[in-house]
Amino acid sequence: MKKILSICLVLLTSFALCACSSEEGKETNNQTKTEEKIYGVGETITYKKDGQERVHFTVNSVSNTSDRNEFADSQPEQVIIIHYSYENIASEEDVYFSSVNFKVIDEGGNVCETYPASINTYPQTAPIGTKSEGEEAYGLKQQSSKIKLVVDLDYFGNKVTYELPIQ
Helix, strand or coil: CHHHHHHHHHHHHHHHHHHHHHHHHHHHHHHHHHCCCEECCCCEEEEEECCEEEEEEEEEEEEEECCCCCCCCCCCCEEEEEEEEEEECCCCCCECCCHHHEEEECCCCCEEEECCCCCCCCCCCECCCCEEEEEEEEEECCCCCEEEEEEECCCCCCEEEEEEECC
């Protein structure tokens, strides 16, 4: 009987300790999320892996365009062009940023899609020691004076957020 009581006591203590440590972990995660930095035009993000700088990423500008594609399925309220640049400092794999790395959100909180507008600069893969730049066009569902841009730096959840005025 004493053995069973001892085992039950050990199990209860273990569950209580696990529950406490789980709550502490949640608080730490919430604090990290609220302290996330929001970046602006011209600010460079440095992606690090294993303590080493690998990639620099910068949004250079966001501008309106009057360009509309008569064959587009969507009829957005506003079309913008995002101009960005990146540099492969020490990534063994070639670096390439495009719309698959981006999530654009207009002032109404709508997640927006790419739009087939004319762009002038197409991103290229960048091996170590090289730079590239690119442009992406997006159709906004609501007229906006600024957007939120979430950039996925490595496809593994390392994301940064920009708040960008539209020029």
